[in-house]
Amino acid sequence: MTIHISDSAQREGFKPCAHDYQVNCGNCRLNSICLPLALESDDIAQLDEIIQRSKPLQKGQHLYREGDDFQSVFAVRSGSIKAYKTTDDGREQVTGFYFPGEILGMDGISKNQHASSAKALETAAICEIPFASLEKLSAVMPSLQRHFFQLMSREITDDQVLITLLSKNSADERVAALMLSISTRNARRKLSATQFRLPMSRVDIGNYLGLTVETVSRVFSRMQKMEILKVDNKEIEILDLEGVRAMANVTS
Amino acid sequence: MTIHISDSAQREGFKPCAHDYQVNCGNCRLNSICLPLALESDDIAQLDEIIQRSKPLQKGQHLYREGDDFQSVFAVRSGSIKAYKTTDDGREQVTGFYFPGEILGMDGISKNQHASSAKALETAAICEIPFASLEKLSAVMPSLQRHFFQLMSREITDDQVLITLLSKNSADERVAALMLSISTRNARRKLSATQFRLPMSRVDIGNYLGLTVETVSRVFSRMQKMEILKVDNKEIEILDLEGVRAMANVTS
DNA sequence: CGTGCGCTTGATAATGGTCAAGACGCGTGG
């Protein structure tokens, strides 16, 4: 099945570059992000065994939906993913954006059902990590167990940061903070910290930050007028990093 | 050290009731909440071994502070705890309230340092669970490993609910939702779902919900005028559960 | 019996939402 997806992707004209389909955790250039722990190469080989790499998603396709049976967590290899939940009254709440090297789907463990949906913001390559295998492997590989506890803990602290942002910060601060977050995550992947393309729409940004599209747009305009950011549709250039930090009201 | 705290608590005149000091997980009436998984009684005995029960806290005392070395997670046995972080500009963000049977401190795993502070809202008895022991035990006890993955996942989904609340809901909806949350958690402990005493101040409620004290107070007044809630300082009585649900805008 | 803190209530102000219109960009089809 997963093989078929990759086949059909090829039939539709995608060039399966060697990088995308033949990587393993040992040679993946993202492994310092995805597996920050120094796993022994033996361990990495074992982890490799259980990971499935055959899930290229097209823009708009779902990786999973709220309520789906929980089977696996997922690592983003390329592209980007938006996670969101649907509220009681049918509205959508974006709960996170996931970039290469980042792991999502851990919210499904508690009820054995995904608590949110995940869809591709652009074409995305994904590593699927079956949770049952991960559990078994964790039991015999303390560093892996530790790593996953840490990953989940990281998700909690990240959520707390967002909670604080939503609870205490102005529209300017929220948007500036998101730009800084994306910048930092880009830098971690050895990409430019000052120039990048936003994979998500203004609606998604607003939704994530608890703001309307109009407000997001106005904040971008303001930042341009202040000459701390250059915005050309989805292309962002940070002109004055300190200025953006000042707007976000962060010390670090 | 933990023994000393309990000693000093006794010196200061606390009566160590049998219930507080001689429980074990096997006979703790909270174990259906705290350990929802059906651990075998052997397993529970092993867990008992590592749990330390000598941390009665007085109102205002800290269980841990942001930046402290992370050693343990904690279960509330009685009383209530408020978790909060301090923002860059020195303000406080309440990230959660914890009641008997609930577990906190898992945000410290990712950096080996507590990411938030936790203080007692009233006298509280706490079980301390050293994380290193928990990890070791988890490796040989699959149901315990699973349970902790689930607990952390639960924390993530709870945070997502709060994120949605802060991002999408009005002041009325936020306060009503908190009242329902407390009511539900009370019911889980076989306490009244309609009458309870709030352990936290209006400031804490507002802080948690991203509102000012004044707004919280006004919402309570409005709910009283609507005759769906009776508020006498910290004593709450839900007069019309459906009415509160309607105000919170939840279907369930 | 005062003093202070927590809570409530009122008046006013500001931030961001809503509604509306127009610009821009992109894909499709003539």
Add this chain to the structure above:
DNA sequence: CCACGCGTCTTGACCATTATCAAGCGCACG
């Protein structure tokens, strides 16, 4: 290749919700 149309983004005018500021109440505690 250009025109059309739709979806996304921007900008403006106005409005609503909630924050801010201010005052007063009541209970607990010294």
